[in-house]
Amino acid sequence: MTMSFAKIAIIGLGLQGGSIGLAVQQYLPKIATSGYDRDPATRARAAERGLVGHVAETAVEAVQDADLVIFCVPLGAMGDAARECAPGLRPDAVISDVGSSKEAVAKVLGEVLPNHVIIPAHPVAGTENSGPDAGFASLFEGRWCIITPAEGTDPFEIERLSVLWQAIGARVEIMAPAHHDRVLAVTSHLPHLIAYTIVGTAGDLEEVTQNEVIKYSAGGFRDFTRIAASDPTMWRDVFLYNRDAVLHMLQVFTEDLTELQKAIRLGDGEKLFDHFTRTRAIRRSIIEQGQDVASANFGRDGKV
Ligand SMILES: NC(=O)c1ccc[n+]([C@@H]2O[C@H](COP(=O)([O-])OP(=O)(O)OC[C@H]3O[C@@H](n4cnc5c(N)ncnc54)[C@H](O)[C@@H]3O)[C@@H](O)[C@H]2O)c1
Numbered sequence: 545m546t547m548s549f550a551k552i553a554i555i556g557l558g559l560q561g562g563s564i565g566l567a568v569q570q571y572l573p574k575i576a577t578s579g580y581d582r583d584p585a586t587r588a589r590a591a592e593r594g595l596v597g598h599v600a601e602t603a604v605e606a607v608q609d610a611d612l613v614i615f616c617v618p619l620g621a622m623g624d625a626a627r628e629c630a631p632g633l634r635p636d637a638v639i640s641d642v643g644s645s646k647e648a649v650a651k652v653l654g655e656v657l658p659n660h661v662i663i664p665a666h667p668v669a670g671t672e673n674s675g676p677d678a679g680f681a682s683l684f685e686g687r688w689c690i691i692t693p694a695e696g697t698d699p700f701e702i703e704r705l706s707v708l709w710q711a712i713g714a715r716v717e718i719m720a721p722a723h724h725d726r727v728l729a730v731t732s733h734l735p736h737l738i739a740y741t742i743v744g745t746a747g748d749l750e751e752v753t754q755n756e757v758i759k760y761s762a763g764g765f766r767d768f769t770r771i772a773a774s775d776p777t778m779w780r781d782v783f784l785y786n787r788d789a790v791l792h793m794l795q796v797f798t799e800d801l802t803e804l805q806k807a808i809r810l811g812d813g814e815k816l817f818d819h820f821t822r823t824r825a826i827r828r829s830i831i832e833q834g835q836d837v838a839s840a841n842f843g844r845d846g847k848v
């Protein structure tokens with residue numbers, strides 16, 4: 545068996561599915577791509593944009609002859625999407641996905657497709673935009689793709705999937721699914737929850753008019769509004785499917801927030817200053833790592 549997949553089927557042609565389709569066509573043109581989306585208007589737009597080589601009219605048609613199927617649908621739709629594809633799957637087709645939480649997805653895909661090799665993955669790359677116009681080929685460039693195989697998964701198949709992600713620009717990390725869900729709860733899910741909260745709070749305030757919120761939304765608040773514009777379906781599902789890890793991180797966060805609230809009430813400037821100094825250092829180290837990412841060569845030479 546070669547290291548390369550021959551045909552990749554992408555189910556769900558929004559931001560993630562569209563970006564994978566465009567990136568594979570650009571960097572790995574020898575791999576055939578097909579795709580399917582439940583929404584007819586999305587299928588039509590995907591065909592216009594050429595998000596995949598062939599936009600199929602059914603899920604079964606899309607997965608025909610595919611040796612890799614990637615589910616790029618909201619977390620709550622993974623089970624239905626897999627059920628729809630099942631009758632058309634090659635018995636040896638590898639199944640993957642891009643869902644933002646991993647334990648729950650692995651469970652549902654394993655239940656629906658018990659006889660397939662399932663290797664869940666999560667590209668930590670996205671924007672606040674969704675749908676068939678949101679995807680672009682360079683989305684994964686220099687970004688992490690976390691692969692969360694179950695214990696005992698064939699190392700060859702893990703490597704084959706890793707090589708694919710690297711070829712479309714990503715850096716790959718292998719992680720246990722439960723650990724992934726805790727890490728992402730704090731680095732991605734909680735920040736979105738905070739953004740959704742603060743933008744809602746500002747919108748509800750009676751003493752500050754809507755006009756003032758819009759007019760003075762410079763700097764920090766504006767960044768929050770970008771995140772709070774993220775897709776409601778996707779994020780509803782993230783909080784439903786990574787519930788326990790998010791609730792744990794939210795508890796820790798609430799305790800820390802209460803400590804800062806106390807420091808403000810007591811006029812404890814030293815505590816506030818020390819805290820802000822520590823967080824500034826974290827930001828700076830993230831930027832330094834980002835520069836490493838931008839300058840690295842990830843071997844994206846089109847060869848797999
Ligand atoms: N947006 C991000 O920043 C981001 C980043 C990493 C991972 N993810 C994950 O990627 C997945 C997709 O997110 P997205 O941002 O591409 O969303 P999106 O809304 O842009 O695209 C999802 C597509 O799935 C389609 N769909 C829904 N149910 C379907 C079904 N049963 N069969 C076929 N198609 C179906 C929708 O019509 C839609 O076009 C989610 O699981 C999300 O958690 C998102």
Ligand SMILES: O=C(O)C(=O)CC1(C(=O)O)C=CC(O)C=C1
Pocket residue numbers: 643644667668669670671672731732733771774
């Ligand atoms: O950059 C953004 O807009 C994102 O929200 C991307 C982001 C993130 O939180 O980093 C969102 C969800 C994911 O599953 C992965 C990436």
